[in-house]
Amino acid sequence: MSKTAVALLVASAAAVTGWVAFGVTASDLSEALFAANKSQTTAEGRIETLQSNSASLERDLDEMTQARNVFKNASDDVAALEESVAERELAVTGREEAITAKETRIQATTLKDGTYYTVGVSMEAGTYQTTSTSGRCYWKITKSGTNYDDIVENDLGGIGVLTVSVSGGQDFQSSSCGDWAKIG
Structure with a gap:
């Protein structure tokens, strides 16, 4: 090959x-x-x-x-x-x-009806007012220390809203007048 x-x-x-x-x-x-x-x-x-x-x-x-x-x-x-x-x-x-x-x-x-108060002892001096009274409301302010006998001012039979002012040396009491709120 x-x-x-x-x-x-x-x-x-x-x-x-x-x-x-x-x-x-x-x-x-x-x-x-x-x-x-x-x-x-x-x-x-x-x-x-x-x-x-x-x-x-x-x-x-x-x-x-x-x-x-x-x-x-x-x-x-x-x-x-x-x-x-x-x-x-x-x-x-x-x-x-x-x-x-x-x-x-x-x-x-507020002063409760029927209670005796003495300014400076059991209440403050000032002006108080009832909310409303019946026709038989009696209240009085007396000279302190006189066994509530020497009345300075009082009223019987007042109807409606009543206002009172008390100062030192005075006592206050009310009957059938309702409560008294201090307003001044």
Whole structure:
């Protein structure tokens, strides 16, 4: 065999081996390409699902953010109302204390019908008034220390609202007149 024939034989064998290798490689590449395309399709499907889920989550986030803002504004409104209520409660407490003090003062200075009082001892000097009387009201102001006998001023039978003024060194008593409130 000649060199040329050997060379052609080697070249032919190499070509056949190359084509066989190419055929095997092409077949492997075709399978790999098919698998890659399948993976790409699966990945694209997952990407679409994730994008859809992401859009849904973004809508949910927007809704929750809006709801949070509504609740935040409502919370701010409640805080402002609580502050207003606290201010009002403080004002009411002040008025209640003033009224309680006034009621206590009225109770302490109101003279009960049928009781003897001495100015500076059991009553304060000043002007007193009945709320209303029947036709049988009797009251008297006497000089203190005279056993209620030295009458300075008195009245029997007054009807309606009566007013008396007493000062130091005097006693006071009434009968059927009702209570006497200090007015001055």
